Amino acid sequence: MLRLEHISKQFQSRCILGDVSLTLAKGDLLCMTGPSGIGKTTLLEIAAGIVRPDAGSRIIRFSHMACLLQDAPLLPWKTALENMDFILSARISGEKRYKNSLFWLEKMGLQEAAHKKPMEMSGGMQRRLAMAACFAGEPDLLLLDEPFAFLDALWQARIWEEIVAMNQKKGTAIFMVSHATEQLRDAGIRIVPLAASPLSIDI
Ligand SMILES: Nc1ncnc2c1ncn2[C@@H]1O[C@H](COP(=O)(O)OP(=O)(O)O)[C@@H](O)[C@H]1O
Ligand SMILES: [Mg+2]
Structure with a gap:
């Protein structure tokens, strides 16, 4: 289980995350979508424990987290x-x-x-x-920031298959950001569209 409670974050006195609470349990697959600059990466990095929020708490009970961030750490x-x-x-x-x-x-x-x-x-x-x-x-927890970026349609489809297989066969919890939501919608995935800034959500 990953639980973010009343998270807030600002950069240079601009509030990006107002009040964000979120729970992700084993087997969940959650996809955030929304315009550039709204705070998707920031929220994912806070979920990963890479960025510290200004306020709020992060509770993590998963034991093996893997993250695909925007820059591949190779x-x-x-x-x-x-x-x-x-x-x-x-x-x-x-x-x-x-x-x-x-x-x-x-x-x-x-x-x-x-x-x-x-x-x-x-x-x-x-x-x-x-x-x-x-x-x-x-x-057991996979965080993915734009996993389909830089990939052609064939690889997007293959990687999507692997993500779904990992989620459905192994119960891996997946928290992702993606704009390619058509195939996700078809698969009945929980999509959270982010619109208002600063972000205030409770999911
Ligand atoms: N380390 C940082 N320092 C200053 N501003 C930042 C930093 N990280 C993100 N921001 C700003 O926060 C806002 C949200 O960024 P980000 O989370 O990357 O949005 P998204 O992933 O939705 O495009 C942007 O305006 C971005 O410029
Ligand atoms: Mg981003």
């Missing part, structure tokens, strides 16, 4: 496989880490790029590599 001097190994090293040990890495690199169409460094990969490939690292870590 080490430029390591190859795709080495990046996976590094990202997963805190969570998964030895043989399983290697197996998971190869499995997800292949699923994300990166088997040929396993020994390439991020600079030798396109933006879409880097994004898929960061995604592979998220999935391979077997999280």
Whole structure:
């Protein structure tokens, strides 16, 4: 369970989040949508524990969180496989880490790029590599900021399939931001449109 209670946040005396409360339980899939600059990334980063709110509390009972943020945190001097190994090293040990890495690199169409460094990969490939690292870590909470950005329609559909599978088969809780909401609406996903600024929501 992830619970944000009465969160507020301002940047340079501009209030972005007014009063935000939110609960995410095992098996939930929640998607926020809304115009640029409204505070979606800020809220996701507060949920991740990366940004500290000015007021309010964050309670987290999930044990393995994975985040896909807007900038993929890849080490430029390591190859795709080495990046996976590094990202997963805190969570998964030895043989399983290697197996998971190869499995997800292949699923994300990166088997040929396993020994390439991020600079030798396109933006879409880097994004898929960061995604592979998220999935391979077997999280029980997955936070995704614009997971379909930089991806063509084919990869958007494939990644969406993996997100749904992880949510439905493993009960992974997913909290995401996306503009590509048509396919989500078709799948009956809970979409929270954000409009008013500063944000005040209780969901
Ligand atoms: N670290 C920061 N310092 C100053 N302003 C910020 C910072 N992070 C975000 N902002 C501002 O907060 C607002 C909301 O940003 P963000 O959460 O990225 O919105 P969204 O993801 O909905 O586009 C924007 O106006 C942005 O410029
Ligand atoms: Mg954003």
